[in-house]
Amino acid sequence: xxxxxxxxxxxxxxxxNSVVAFTVVDLFLLITGALFWLSFFSEINVLTMRxxxxxxxxxxxxxxxxxxxxxxxxxxxxxxxxxxxTMPVTEWQIxxxxxxxxxxxxxxxxxxxxxxxxxxDRLGDLDWGATMAGYIGMMLLGGxxxxxxxxxxxxxxxxxxxxxxxxxxxxxxxxVDQLAGQPTGGVAYAFQYAxxxxxxxxxxxxxxxVRDVVYYLSLIVVCLYIARTVIASRRW
Amino acid sequence: MANQPSIVVEGLTKDxxxxxALDGISFKVEPxxxxxxxxxxxxxxxxxxxxxxxxxxxxxxxxxxxxxxVYQESEAVRRSIGYLPENVPLYEDMLVYDYLMFxxxxxxxxxxxxxxxxxxxVKLTGLESVVxxxxxxxxxxxxxxxxxxxxxxxxxxxxxxxxxxxxxxxxQILEIxxxxxxxxxxxxxxxxxHILQEVSAVCDRIIVINHGKIVxxxxxxxxxxxxxxSARGLVVEVESDxxxxxxxxxxxxxxxxxxxxxxxxxxxRKESDVRKRLVALAAAExxxxxxxxxYQPDLEETFRALTGGKGSVSSNDEEE
Ligand SMILES: Nc1ncnc2c1ncn2[C@@H]1O[C@H](COP(=O)(O)OP(=O)(O)OP(=O)(O)O)[C@@H](O)[C@H]1O
Ligand SMILES: [Mg+2]
Numbered sequence: 001x002x003x004x005x006x007x008x009x010x011x012x013x014x015x016x017n018s019v020v021a022f023t024v025v026d027l028f029l030l031i032t033g034a035l036f037w038l039s040f041f042s043e044i045n046v047l048t049m050r051x052x053x054x055x056x057x058x059x060x061x062x063x064x065x066x067x068x069x070x071x072x073x074x075x076x077x078x079x080x081x082x083x084x085x086t087m088p089v090t091e092w093q094i095x096x097x098x099x100x101x102x103x104x105x106x107x108x109x110x111x112x113x114x115x116x117x118x119x120x121d122r123l124g125d126l127d128w129g130a131t132m133a134g135y136i137g138m139m140l141l142g143g144x145x146x147x148x149x150x151x152x153x154x155x156x157x158x159x160x161x162x163x164x165x166x167x168x169x170x171x172x173x174x175x176v177d178q179l180a181g182q183p184t185g186g187v188a189y190a191f192q193y194a195x196x197x198x199x200x201x202x203x204x205x206x207x208x209x210v211r212d213v214v215y216y217l218s219l220i221v222v223c224l225y226i227a228r229t230v231i232a233s234r235r236w
Numbered sequence: 237m238a239n240q241p242s243i244v245v246e247g248l249t250k251d252x253x254x255x256x257a258l259d260g261i262s263f264k265v266e267p268x269x270x271x272x273x274x275x276x277x278x279x280x281x282x283x284x285x286x287x288x289x290x291x292x293x294x295x296x297x298x299x300x301x302x303x304x305x306v307y308q309e310s311e312a313v314r315r316s317i318g319y320l321p322e323n324v325p326l327y328e329d330m331l332v333y334d335y336l337m338f339x340x341x342x343x344x345x346x347x348x349x350x351x352x353x354x355x356x357x358v359k360l361t362g363l364e365s366v367v368x369x370x371x372x373x374x375x376x377x378x379x380x381x382x383x384x385x386x387x388x389x390x391x392x393x394x395x396x397x398x399x400x401x402x403x404x405x406x407x408q409i410l411e412i413x414x415x416x417x418x419x420x421x422x423x424x425x426x427x428x429x430h431i432l433q434e435v436s437a438v439c440d441r442i443i444v445i446n447h448g449k450i451v452x453x454x455x456x457x458x459x460x461x462x463x464x465x466s467a468r469g470l471v472v473e474v475e476s477d478x479x480x481x482x483x484x485x486x487x488x489x490x491x492x493x494x495x496x497x498x499x500x501x502x503x504x505r506k507e508s509d510v511r512k513r514l515v516a517l518a519a520a521e522x523x524x525x526x527x528x529x530x531y532q533p534d535l536e537e538t539f540r541a542l543t544g545g546k547g548s549v550s551s552n553d554e555e556e
């Protein structure tokens with residue numbers, strides 16, 4: 001357990017040192033902020049975060065892989081992963097520590113966007129239940145994307161390959177239900193269930209259903225498990 | 237259990253695809269020994285070390301470190317080793333101090349003792365002046381020292397160093413050697429190198445490895461005797477410039493004569509009586525002998541005799 005924390009701490013420190021992390025967070029805030037204020041001024045009478053929660057997930061599909069792309073790939077390239085693996089740390093601890101660090105950065109990033117609902121709240125009655133549910137959904141979605149990003153990062157030594165693979169997967173999972181068209185057959189339902197946006201929209205409506213939460217958590221566990229296995233396969 | 241060997245390797249074989257990098261090597265290292273791993277590029281030194289440090293599995297054979305199997309009790313093994321990989325991988329964006337702190341944590345040093353451990357290795361490896369610098373700013377010599385520091389911070393029983401002095405200037409090499417000798421006072425140390433002087437200066441024992449096989453194992457004196465044995469002969473220096481090779485070659489028991497100016501190496505099957513007959517021959521020919529001595533191979537020759545000759549050794553075929 002302690003090892004997870006040590007690894008988490010190192011990654012956090014490294015994020016605070018890194019230009020990439022800052023750029024990613026800034027860009028995310030800039031883009032979602034611009035969109036938020038635009039819709040804010042055009043639909044001044046609608047006091048809701050719906051617009052934000054509709055757009056942000058799409059951006060996350062790009063920004064989450066951007067913050068996770070180097071987590072394993074660069075360590076593979078530089079050889080520090082090899083050295084780390086000769087220390088008494090398990091692959092799980094490495095992967096989970098890094099995952100939590102990425103989630104922490106996301107949480108900080110989302111924390112910065114809290115000023116939008118706070119602004120709305122000043123102006124009138126904001127549905128805090130739905131807003132909080134939306135944030136929880138964002139965290140689950142973002143966490144899943146980070147897990148996918150870490151998995152992609154474990155496949156390669158190259159950050160660019162890593163982000164492209166992760167972006168492709170995140171985007172694919174986001175759009176998979178729309179590709180399937182109207183949910184009629186069982187296959188279409190399966191596509192819908194596989195889609196990250198479907199579950200996100202459920203949660204953002206303000207209803208936190210166990211099924212949606214389980215979906216995200218399983219996605220996270222599966223991706224981290226694959227990442228762990230890929231790293232470990234180098235060993236044995 | 238007190239006197240069990242630090243490292244026992246038996247019949248270790250490692251294949252990369254269909255290339256056999258290690259071919260059934262076996263050796264033992266006793267506690268407190270400093271062992272030099274000597275061999276040309278691509279010999280299999282790094283591969284052996286990766287297996288010993290649990291980074292990689294062998295295809296067959298077994299390796300035990302402090303009595304624990306690297307495969308079955310990997311975590312216990314990893315607790316008792318310190319490792320400096322070949323290219324010294326470090327987290328570039330960290331301060332030296334933060335990095336050592338991180339290693340101290342992950343290596344399981346208790347909270348209260350971490351500061352002391354850092355202070356100890358910083359002093360031992362001479363890092364005082366750079367503890368608060370970013371790692372990417374460091375010169376090669378200091379990077380190497382940071383690598384050494386992280387390998388010994390937890391006072392492991394066995395320290396495995398892959399080319400700890402490569403790419404350093406002569407002064408740095410001497411200083412790093414001193415550090416290794418210092419570490420070796422209490423710990424078992426294995427380090428690999430291409431530099432011959434290094435092994436004879438630092439090591440109790442040398443293991444020479446070539447093409448994935450151990451070709452020699454012993455103290456430097458033993459190895460050089462072994463080479464002298466296989467390449468026994470005389471070194472003759474004469475006054476005159478005339479080529480005596482053909483004359484020397486006519487002597488009984490002489491297998492070959494190599495000429496280098498006025499110095500000849502006379503390779504022989506037996507030694508003692510050739511010497512007399514050679515002196516007689518020289519006298520008969522009216523040639524003054526400047527010196528006559530038994531051939532004793534130097535470091536270079538020992539190395540070349542042990543590793544060279546049999547097939548070329550590729551140096552640029554490493555992957556990853
Ligand atoms: N990951 C790998 N894939 C394929 N072949 C490899 C790999 N690693 C090493 N080899 C090959 O195995 C052989 C032994 O390599 P190793 O790195 O152990 O040699 P070495 O003795 O450490 O050499 P050097 O002195 O150059 O460091 C080499 O021929 C190398 O090309
Ligand atoms: Mg090597």
